[in-house]
Amino acid sequence: MFEVLSNDILAPNVHRMVIRAPRIARVRKPGQFVIVRVEEGGERIPLTIGDADIAKGTITLFIQAVGLTSLKLVGTPVGNHLRDVAGPLGQPTHIRKWGRVVCIGGGLGTAVLYPMARALPAAGNEVTTIIGGRSAPFIILEQELSVFSRQVLVTTEDGSLGRKGFVTDALRELIDDPQRCPQAVIAIGPVPMMRAVAELTRPYGIETIVSLNPIMIDGTGMCGGCRVVVGGETRFACVDGPEFDGHLVDFDLLSNRLAMYREDECRMLEQLPD
Numbered sequence: 066m067f068e069v070l071s072n073d074i075l076a077p078n079v080h081r082m083v084i085r086a087p088r089i090a091r092v093r094k095p096g097q098f099v100i101v102r103v104e105e106g107g108e109r110i111p112l113t114i115g116d117a118d119i120a121k122g123t124i125t126l127f128i129q130a131v132g133l134t135s136l137k138l139v140g141t142p143v144g145n146h147l148r149d150v151a152g153p154l155g156q157p158t159h160i161r162k163w164g165r166v167v168c169i170g171g172g173l174g175t176a177v178l179y180p181m182a183r184a185l186p187a188a189g190n191e192v193t194t195i196i197g198g199r200s201a202p203f204i205i206l207e208q209e210l211s212v213f214s215r216q217v218l219v220t221t222e223d224g225s226l227g228r229k230g231f232v233t234d235a236l237r238e239l240i241d242d243p244q245r246c247p248q249a250v251i252a253i254g255p256v257p258m259m260r261a262v263a264e265l266t267r268p269y270g271i272e273t274i275v276s277l278n279p280i281m282i283d284g285t286g287m288c289g290g291c292r293v294v295v296g297g298e299t300r301f302a303c304v305d306g307p308e309f310d311g312h313l314v315d316f317d318l319l320s321n322r323l324a325m326y327r328e329d330e331c332r333m334l335e336q337l338p339d
């Protein structure tokens with residue numbers, strides 16, 4: 066059983082939860098995730114490990130409450146326990162020295178990006194971060210990311226914070242500037258955002274890494290639930306990923322598979338008490 070030590074609201078429907086999990090805190094690496102079950106027999110949900118404190122034996126999870134299970138999870142009060150937290154799972158981010166790296170986070174993807182972006186400067190990279198969201202309340206971790214980013218650029222669709230527009234607008238400006246054009250881009254967020262970033266960088270040959278969040282069940286490569294197609298080959302996001310070359314991902318297939326259970330999820334949500 067895993068005790069919930071804190072549970073804060075970071076943005077609308079987005080919570081930051083600190084959980085006691087000393088073994089996971091000791092061995093996890095940036096880019097890895099856990100699979101959480103709130104209660105016996107409950108649905109398993111994959112969540113990136115946003116941070117860890119080895120001394121305190123804790124891990125930090127960022128959760129977007131969009132479905133029945135994630136709503137139950139964010140509704141777990143401090144002092145209560147989660148049934149299972151399995152991990153760390155997945156391949157750690159392959160951090161190397163690229164030079165100039167642009168890290169792009171959209172929505173909750175910004176939280177997934179955080180541990181990777183933090184690990185980049187130690188490998189000799191200069192990081193520029195772009196955070197995008199619908200409006201100001203959806204922009205998260207700007208302060209935290211500014212600690213190790215040369216610059217943090219914010220874009221909102223309604224212009225309520227930063228520049229009005231999309232993350233790709235800010236990225237295009239960087240690419241057009243020879244002094245700031247990146248050698249690599251890491252983009253994490255909604256599928257349309259990751260696809261748009263990959264399409265923008267493709268003609269320039271800029272290495273582009275995306276982190277995929279398909280449906281996961283066991284998280285160990287056994288069920289096939291998380292299968293994605295990358296470079297024409299079937300890969301399992303839980304054991305081969307979650308990070309892949311954005312120029313090779315079949316985003317159409319990913320979108321279709323993510324939409325598969327949407328109707329079931331809506332039916333389950335209707336059964337929730339008000």
Ligand code: FES
Pocket residue numbers: 280281282283284285286287288289290291292301302303304
């Ligand atoms: Fe089952 Fe990846 S979640 S194979």
